[in-house]
């Protein structure tokens with residue numbers, strides 16, 4: 001189940017927890033993050049490749065590209081037995097920013113975004129059918145969990161725009177890791 005937990009940036013004690021899509025969307029909108037559910041009822045075969053995933057979500061992908069200026073999309077998929085699972089988890093587990101939006105549709109499994117806005121941290125567990133767009137420059141980190149299992153459609157404006165700029169702030173260590 002998707003959820004949002006809000007914290008003060010200095011404490012891992014939750015200030016509030018939301019599980020209804022409209023509540024999550026409203027709270028995230030207040031910090032400039034787009035969040036909504038898209039129709040993810042298309043069952044993807046186990047070995048579905050990028051083309052099949054994109055075909056299944058074509059209408060929402062095309063609408064996102066047109067509305068927000070994304071030029072390219074791809075599909076990233078990771079399973080617990082992937083040889084690079086531990087490194088992949090580690091890679092974005094520290095606070096960073098990007099020079100373009102980090103926009104995703106989760107199409108399989110789950111993952112957890114932590115968004116650092118003003119003096120708060122918004123922990124968003126994303127599951128199949130969630131569309132989330134973290135705006136350019138927002139401090140955040142991402143935890144795919146100890147047994148990573150997710151597939152996401154990713155949207156890009158510039159091919160090189162989605163490089164992580166790490167802030168050096170160890171804030172991520174203060175908050176609970178994602179343990180689905």
Ligand SMILES: [Fe+2]
Pocket residue numbers: 092096097098102140141142164
């Ligand atoms: Fe990121």
